[in-house]
Amino acid sequence: MLIDKIGIDAGGSLVKLAYFEQGKIHTKTFSNQEMDNVVKWLSFLSPNAELYVTGGKARALNKLSSNNCHLIDEFQSVTTGTKYLLKEKGIVNKEFILVNIGTGTSIFHVTANSFERVLGSGIGGGTLMGLGYLITRKKDFQTFTQMSSKGDSRNSDLLVRDIYYPEEPPIDGDLTAANLGKAHLYSDATEHDHLASVMQLIGETILLLASQVATRKKTSQIVFIGGTVTNNPVLKDVLNRFRDMMNYEPVFLDKGTHAGAIGALIEI
Template identity: 25%
Template sequence: MGRQIDLSGAEIRADPGDGSPPIFLPRQPAASPLLALDIGGTLIKLVYTASCGGEEELRFAKFERRRLDDCFDFVRAQGLLGCNGTTTGSSKENMTLKATGGGSYKFGDDFRQKLGVSLDKLDEMDSVVSGANFLLQNVPGAAFTHMSGKRNSIDISPDNLFPYLLVNIGSGVSILKVTGNRKFERVTGTHIGGGTMFGLAKLLTGCKSYDEFLQLSQKGDNFVLDLVVKDICGELACQKQGLSTSTLASSFGKVITSMKKLADYKPEDLASALLSAFTYNIAQISFLVASLLGLRRVFFGGSYIRGHKSTMDNISYALDFWSESQMQASFLQHEGYLGALGALMSYGDPRDENLNLEESQEENSHEAAGPTDVTSADEHNDSNIFPYLLVNIGSGVSMIEVSQHTAFILFIICALALLSAKNNLVR
């Protein structure tokens, strides 16, 4: 069995607002460094051990995937290949690094040719969940809320952690129900995530990096392009119906009636509108999934967030709004490194000895229950159409559960409207 990491007493000593500060491991014996990687669709994330003032700590680094050679140079410069990982012999060519993410397959040969190491490929979702559980169970202050610009640390007892919903936002979005250590179900996900947003941002604003896009969005005003309820109903009608005049009705909706061309819009306003559109949408999907599963605790992770205040505020506001304050969005200090953290934790774990990706998937497959047919006999009867879900797609999208009772009310309203119109014609 390989080296294990002693997590007892782990703590963050730096200002919690400083991005991804080191995590000190005061009881970890000094030894050669360990390195694990998460090679995603956009970024390469690294977590590694290093010595600082006689103590061991976890450090974090990331590179754009297109800058793979820069990552190799960093690994060499930091001396992260010195007896790192596990070996099957005495030569460096037999050295193995723990890695997860789809890129661990695509770039396995590059690591072998450029660094002389093999990649032990771990299941991505298993690594993400292990990384999240490590932070939540071992690092005080790793979880926090962020609402209206205010950050508050939250302490969660390991005895009261499960179950929870983990929304991991990277190039795409994965939503997982976590019920224990290495016990989870990938409930659903969407391909419309950070990769989609940044791709559109590059086309619309010309920004060259995701961080540049986030900085642009901070300076912009999304309401230059976004349609709000007041724009549709007018301020007086909003007051009569008890609606907030600033409630977002349609992202980019004002563009439909505008004579402006793309060049007439400021890049920062376009960036702000993109960020709010994607963030609110992901938060609403998360709310719907949490509601279906009966979960109130929702953690958000992934490199999409990056500690960006507006992103966290938007997610928190949306989840609070849709749940009527019954759910609270929580975030993680090292949200972009969950997969790499989980991969690092697998060093010396006897459960990971000789455990390949296929076996890992089989181990967790019993957690993923298949869809259940809960349709009643009445619903199978074609003559009974109620209840059903009405999805009304206009400038925005409304979803309405229609029962026989609500349909009758709608029929009466429509009949009265037709009668009124007929009377007006007679006059």
């Protein structure tokens, strides 16, 4: 079947692609270190397809590809793609907070007819890859997610109850007082524990920022997308864990990693 249009989000770590085939959206992912393979795959799939490209590496891909490329606004693409995926999931909400956790993190306030990028943070997937390497000397994202699932962040994080021990703390003793704050004190903590603590650091930091935006904008639904949260149950658990305490409604999208590529695909 002829594929005449492909949406691409060429980001800081991953190149995400989306295209329609037989009425359904299909997706594919490459490392952004594999640009030559991306170009080869595009030539194999559909050498004459129009490319609608967004993301920080969009111009780099444009220079490599012989396809006709159209550069699309990154923020517009990711919000448009998220709205499409929410509708596909049966969620119709005219206003929400969008948290895109990629290499870094962007936080948007999205309404029916507009969007605003409110905040950004250098905490994200790049943090996981960098600290994960320093802890383990490994470089694989899935290795870090698997290792963190076997760890206990309480062996690496300094908790409120650790500070107040043996007295009773005035607030929940299981709250984090300092991320990785016990890593140098507890010699029995493992690499798995430290990686679990890194996930806690990323999740807690992003959630605190997102909840502040949600409070300011007076909306409770927070939609989490991006390559860092996809197939990452430990991070999802952190982002879910405080919903009663902080009064927010988390939403995770199956194709959230590809929201920008999907938005670029359907934008024009």
